Amino acid sequence: MIKSSVIFFIAILLFSCQSNTKNKVHKKKPNILFIMSDDHAYQAISAYSDDLIQTPNIDRLADEGMIFTNACVTNSICGPSRATILTGKFNHINGKIDNYFPFDSTQVTFPQLFQQAGYQTAMYGKLHFGNNPKGVDDFMILPGQGNYINPKFITPTGDTVLTGYVTDLITDQTLKWLKEKRDPNKPFMMMYLHKAPHRPWWPSPAKFAEFSKRTFPQPETLFDKYEGRGTAAKTAEMNILHHMMYSHDSKIRPETISKMGSVLPEIEDFENGFYGPYNRANEQQKALYDAVLDSINKDFELNWPKMNEKEKMNWKYQRFMQDYLGCISSIDDNVGRVLDYLDEAGLAENTVVIYTSDQGFYLGEHGWFDKRFIYNESFKTPLLVRWPNQIKPGMSNDEMVQNLDFAQTLLEIAGLDAPDDMQGESLVSLMKGENDKWTRKAVYYHYYEYPAVHMVKRHYGLVSKEYKLTHYYYDIDEWELIDRIKDPLEMTNQYDNPEYENIVKQLKNELIELRKKYKDSIELDQKYIELHKQRENLLKGS
Incomplete structure (x- = not known):
């Protein structure tokens, strides 16, 4: 009798321990991995459209989570978008209305709230404004726009220059943080922020060689004359043929242009537009770039003077796409490295992964490059979210959501309260398929x-x-x-x-x-x- 009582007691104790363990696992805070690129057009992600490029690693987030097809920004330009994401407020509130006006540093950012709640927080990559990010335990950020080749980084212990390609390096350091600096006893909120594919679009040497051989389909509106629109569209200076620079953007060496004598249309180039980025490379790196650069310059010198305007537009468009998409291919490779590590380390199941951009970008639509307008290609932004056991795999959502909503969304995912003065709306109900709880019909842009x-x-x-x-x-x-x-x-x-x-x-x-x-x-x-x-x-x- 006594023996059976002891066995019964042990069984109850074991059940209780298992139950408590399950409750602890259930209550464990999710990790957050927030991935953002700079100027990554949604039409350059194959989960949205496979006309231009295949992005299998980013697509994993759509396959295993949710893709938002009407995600957009409040202000399509880099610094202001990042300020909105961090604060959950419009730019007329946080002060960062453009890339020149200062951010109101008294504003509370969502990383601060994660940090206060006991999350381990880090920011690696491109912030774009300010050199001392708030609310992060560790950071390694590019100063300003940063550089593609052998970039400088700002860290809490001082500046450092790393040898290599920026997208690879940001990923190397992010993985190093996850492997060596992450506290396994704390949930983490990591902001993994790419410089690419921001202008002037220098791919890695391998991608430069690969993509320079490719030809891409022209957008339907490449030769738009803006007849159906007003003054703003007609006077913007974003036309690929007339405003994209030969040296800075298309990689034509200044001496090639000098040798040709006259290159039409005439376009003022940035001083050091070519050699500024190129001369950051060491001799070994230059040698890897030079064969492709020689080929591009030879083709330009021989054929440009013979081309009509449509042929010139297509030439510049192809050069733009080759470099831009080459940069994106590196992003996709590196996102894959990080997703693979989450799997290998057993972190994927409890980590919410978000992929987005600070805004969209024109890839020849309306004849343009860059962003800024409320038209779709710059107004809309990619947004893909994987949240295991909460988002059903392969879901799509077409509600009008904004980068204004990211802060409240991440806070709710973590079970944290959002400040009352944040202006967005959490997307958690949409992620869980509860669309009837979503009431927003329209968004505001400025x-x-x-x-x-x-x-x-x-x-x-x-x-x-x-x-x-x-x-x-x-x-x-x-x-x-x-x-x-x-x-x-x-x-x-x-x-x-x-x-x-x-x-x-x-x-x-x-x-x-x-x-x-x-x-x-x-x-x-x-x-x-x-x-x-x-x-x-x-x-x-x-």
Whole structure:
């Protein structure tokens, strides 16, 4: 009797221990791996479109999680996008309206909240503004834009220059942190941030050789004449033929251009646009680049003078795609390295992985490169999320979500409260397939950096699944309405079309309400215009 009682007691004890272990596992905080590239167009991820490139590693996140097909940004430019992601607030609130205005450093960022909650936090790669990121236990970031070849990094213990290619190096250091610095007794929140594929698009030597041999399909609107749009589209300086630089962008050596005597169309190049990046390479690295560079320059010298405008546009477009997509191929390879490590280390099951970009990018659509506009290619951004046991594999979502929402989403995933002054909405309900809990019908967008490089005029607007209403202001006063369903290429302004009169009225009222909701106003527009003019006057004075 006593023996059976002892056995029963041991059995109860074992069951209790197993139960407690299960509860601990259940309550264990998820790790967060936030991966962001710079200027990665959604149309250059094969989970969205396989017309240009295959990205099997990034696609894993779509296959094993959720892809958002209407994810977008609040302001399509690097620094402001990152400020919105970190704070969960629009740029007129966090102060970073463009790449020049300072970020309001009193703002609370979501890494700070993770750190306060006991997460181990780290940031490796490109931040783009500020050299001392808030809320991270460890960091290794590029100063400003950073460099592709043998880049310099800022760390808590001082600056260092590493030999190699930036995408590989950022990944090497991220993996080193995960393997050697990560505390296994704490959940982690790692921000793994790529410089690529930001201009001037220097692929690794191997990708440079591989992609320089490829030819890519032209977008349908490559030769857009902007006849159906207003002043802003017609005056922007982002045209591949007329504004993309020969040396800085297409890798034509300055001496090749000098030897040719006259290269049309005439385009002012950045000083050291070619040799600035190239001369960061050591002799061994230069030798790996030179064979491809020689081939490109020989082809340009022999054939450019014979080409008509359409042929020149296609030549520059192909050169752009070869370098841009070569950079992206390296990102995909390296994302694969990190995902493989999570699997090998047994971390994948409890790690939420997010892949996004700070905004989209034009890959020849409307004849453009760069971003800034509210048109789809720059307004939309890739967003893929893998959350094991919460997101069903292979899910897709087309709701209007924004980078404004990332902070609240990550906080809810971790079971943390978001501050009341954050302006986004958590995407957790969408990730769990509870679409009936999502009430947002339209998003708000506001771009400020004008007059400046690329000369994209200031504008704000409302975007729903069906329509896009935009107000261009500052030195013009023009409105544009795009029917997103009937006109997916965004070629025709319907604002003055009588058939859309009621829709325009309705959307204008909704836009007024959105501006109120997000605390934007005409007064703030004017404030930032005046501050811009003051800054310009100071620069002229100096």
